[in-house]
Amino acid sequence: MTLGLLFADEMKGFYKSYVMVALWVGLPALTIALHVLQPLIEPAMRNWSLSFVVSVTIAGIGAPLASVSLSASIVSERNQKVYDLFLIRPVRRSSLILAKFAATYTCLVAATVISLASGMLIDSWLGVPFGSQWNEIATSVIVTLSAMAMACSTALLIGMFASSVALAAIVAFWGGEMLMLIPMLPNYFDPSADPVPLAILSGLVITILCIVFAVYIFNRRQF
């Protein structure tokens, strides 16, 4: 029950602090802007549908963004002793951590869905065919969701160790970018390789390991 309460509280925090607006409006707006501007630099992109641009852009932004925002908020709240008032109540320490992970990941998944849906709507309205790129879009979205899960869980871990918000943000940004590369590794050796299986596997294994380790450390931490 407390996990549900804490999850709802985190979501309320995202809503009240305008993080949701930044993600759910800012991310689609950014991809549309890129769709318009990027072909000026890279002519090959002129033939890409907006839906495909969305899936590629979010893959590059989503994971580092998730990692930075989550780890920075944990360190900031830890330093301000926000958790003391939660932990003296009948709340499992693990629930605090899991609620943070779930809320951040939910927000990012929603941002991905909104961005993609906006792209498809605009493509349909403009009469741009995106069906031929459907496989690439689906692959990119799966890789993105996997990278976001890994980034969020790694951010939990970084949040346990980092002493300052700046340090957490730097390490998390770098970590988020690195994690994006894991599902892409097969393509490095074989350009025709399918990144989806490794994305799903690495997403599950790394996410679970990081969450378990973060919960273990948080349970032993003295406030």
Added chain:
Amino acid sequence: MSKHTLVRFDAVSKKYADVVALDNVSFEIGAGEVFGYIGPNGAGKTTTMKILVGLIPNFGGSVLVDGRDIKSTKNGLHRVLGYLPQEAGFQEWRTVDHVLTTLGRLSGLSHQKLKERIPQVLELTRLTDVRYKRVVHLSGGMIQKVRLAQAILNEPGLLVLDEPMSGLDPEARHQVRVMIKETANNGTTVFLSSHILSDVQDIADRIGILSHGHMLKVGTPDDLQSHFQVGNVVEIVLSKGSRTLPNFGNDDGIEKVEEMTSSRTLLHMNPDADADTTMALILRKLVQSGCQVRNLNLVRPSLEEVYLRFVGGEL
């Protein structure tokens, strides 16, 4: 103690790396009692309180609340616990109402109960006007009241207050003192620490003095004063044109004579001198010498004097 023991610290020790924060600390707090906890900075007061509320899970010795070990019954105990930490922040987006609603729900209060309880607590802490304001936009004193409001929200049986008067102006400090007294009168056990010793002296039934992780003494304010045998002081004010004061010395139970003005003198009694006997002796000597006395007053040392001398190593 006439009431049953609610909190028992038994040989509790805690080390941070090589620093000993608490060393074999033992004491008890009776149900319904207000227990004051004083000591200089770094004495270990906050560590003691954090152990009691479960924020520090690893420590030596045992802590029992109502006979139950806090290491094994954390969640059960936390339903009856209220805690005001020395420092505790709030997320930037939270209003006072959000803070109380979220923390109240986590304490197990229903929506219906919170609808009744939040206005009561806001009224008690005089925060009604800022209910929907963001906590981070409030003054330090108001934020301290928000911390206090969340501590009493679930009507706890045991209220742990770490420096509750910190950052408050004199009026707010008075309000908090009255609130603590009212809470205690309703049967809540209060464990409070403070550097403002006069506040502890006014509120506490018993006081524990902690220094460098050691519990130096536990007792009522009167016990502490008599235990440490800080000498009383007799203030004598003579009328205009009175004869001069006779000589007082060790034979009269007087350690030191301090002439403040030509008419006002302080006689410092020997610490082991009986106050009643010495007063009678002084009075007799004044009458015999023909002094015209306007005022004769026994001044007992404040707890602050006792405390300062004690932790300063003079006693």
